[in-house]
Amino acid sequence: MLALVHAVALVGLTPHRVRIECSRATGLPGMRLVGLPDTAVREAEDRIRTAIQRSGLRWPQERIVINLAPADLPKVGSGFDLPLAIGVLAATEQIPAASLAGLCACGEVGLDGSIRPVPGTLPTAVGARDLRTGRLFVAEAAAGEAALVTDLEVVGVRDLTEVVALLRGDRLPRESLPTPTEVPASTLDLRDVRGQPVARRTVEIAAAGGHHLLLVGPPGCGKTMLARRLHALLPPLEMDQALEVAAIHSVAGERAPDAPLSLAPPLREPHHSISAAGLIGGGSGIARPGELALAHRGVLLLDELLETPRWILDALRQPLERGEITITRARSRVRYPSRVLFVAATNPCPCGHLGDPRRACTCRPDRIERYRARLSGPLLDRIDLHIEVQPVDRRQLAGAADGESTAVVAARVLEARQRGAERWGAGMLARDLQDHQLRAGCSGRAMSTLVRAIDGLALSARAFDRTLRVARTIADLEAVEVIAPEHVEEALAYRLSAPVGL
Ligand SMILES: [Zn+2]
Structure with missing residues (x-):
């Protein structure tokens, strides 16, 4: 038989x-x-x-x-x-x-x-x-x-x-009911970020366009706090996206089978000492998903970016660009999706206090240079938004008015994303756009503003596209169809506001 x-x-x-x-x-x-x-x-x-x-x-x-x-x-x-x-x-x-x-x-x-x-x-x-x-x-x-x-x-x-x-045929099967779905409520509100208008604006743009973000600032200036609030701005996942995310977590053995299906985008915060296999994926046998795939459709926050070995950072470049990780082994080739919003945070120098009004930096210039050199140019080029975050002193905090809450900003983020989806198709974000799609929605004056800036600052061709993508998101947040010079100027400011050398 x-x-x-x-x-x-x-x-x-x-x-x-x-x-x-x-x-x-x-x-x-x-x-x-x-x-x-x-x-x-x-x-x-x-x-x-x-x-x-x-x-x-x-x-x-x-x-x-x-x-x-x-x-x-x-x-x-x-x-x-x-x-x-x-x-x-x-x-x-x-x-x-x-x-x-x-x-x-x-x-x-x-x-x-x-x-x-x-x-x-x-x-x-x-x-x-x-x-x-x-x-x-x-x-x-x-x-x-x-x-x-x-x-x-x-x-x-x-x-x-x-x-x-x-x-x-002695017994009939019991009916299997799908596990319920839930959107866990975030307790992190953007309202808590006081006296930091540029930082607030940047996380809103990052959430709306899915742009990767680099936060540079001394310890205790609120980089992690910002990154977590950026995550709370992301719209809940659609059912099929939530299933895809849950499938990755299931393969990694990180999901209890009876856990509700979460519609919240993932937030992963690996420690900077993580191994390449832990970040990118790997292990014996068929490669398992790493943090990058586990953060698919959510946020991957890498704090103290420059403490992570350079070759591991270099391995992030291609997956961030393609939204997919490929791990090739002798017997198998494994692909995992990795459409993440990458948030990197770093101190400005080894001691952490370069540019800090509260404390003087004690680093020798050559050490600062070596520290900075570890953040490779090509990875930096894939990060659309760079900002410097400074600690806010008590007087500023006392005087600062409450900003908008997460609920208000998240509604604007959702509208901007919907505007993009209507134009380019479901799930498309400004960060995914091709050159011709970006140029089509750009006014002639905005384009000449950008060309002048690119020439004057000797920016790379990739920087050109990235600036235009951010400008697209800024226009969408304002519900404007055609990118204008002021959108390009604001986008350029987020490329250049990083401190000297970055
Ligand atoms: Zn220092």
Whole structure:
């Protein structure tokens, strides 16, 4: 008897169909797995044998050959336990082979026969739908997560006994309800940023156009506070975007299967001592997503940017430009989306107090130069907005009027984004625009203002586009269709306001 069950192998977020063919064969009793299974898949035999026996089912006294096809595809993790167990039970005629038609399964089998959720259930469910493998059996604890995927029949199962009862037709599946969605309310209000009009304006522009932002200033001037409030200005995710974000977190094993689906964009704040694999992605086997992918559709905040090794910063350049990370390995190439809003913060010098009115800088000029040289030009060129943040003294704070609240500014950000989406298509931000799209919406006078500035300041061609993108966002925040000279002038100010040398 040949039994066939389907499973989904994930290479990054990309699903691949795996056919699990089980057959009895002559030879010594035991299970023989062929088709590039990794260690966890090989260990499955021990778990499945014990689980089948302890569930009151029969472990075959003959040889079982299991082929995982296609052979050249890496198959990783304990999620293959469940389809393997189902295959063995069907090959030994303990469940009818016909009941396996259009069946896909994913889950780890415990020694007691219980079915446990595995990381990556959500992208597996997306894959099962896209590959049209048919109905999907998953651990009951992960059924809500899988049921977020529409157009797919999801069956949550507790243990092998229930799996057998369902496939024999002795029991009807329970309905799997999708996990609820939520937008966690942020307690961080832009109103708390007092006496810093330029900083407030810059985070608004960054949020509206998705522009990367560099904050330079001494310790305690509120760089992190600004970055977190910028995150709170981003509009909630659409349902399909939230699923995409949750899928990445699921692959990384960072998502509890029963957690509500968050519509809030992610905010990631890795420490500056993070490894390249931790930031970009990597690890053994199939590369796992790093902080950059985990921040997809949200904010990646890297504080003390210049403390991070230069070669790691250089590795950020391409993913920031393309909105995608590619990690190539001997056996696989993995892609993760990384459309992040990158916020970098740094002290102006090693001691942190260059330009600080409260304290004098104690750094030697050559040390300052070396420190600055670590922020490579090409990475800086990919950051549209540079501002210097100064500490606000108590007198200024006492006199400063309350600024607008996050709710007011977020509404303006949303309107600006909607204006862009109507013009260029859903999800398009000013930072994504091509040269011709930018020029089309620019007045002749604004263009000559920009050309004069570029010539006078010897800015790169990339700086030209980036300035125009920021100007586009500023015009959209004012609900103006054509970019005017004052929009270009304001955009140029955010390129040049960084202190000397940056
Ligand atoms: Zn200093």
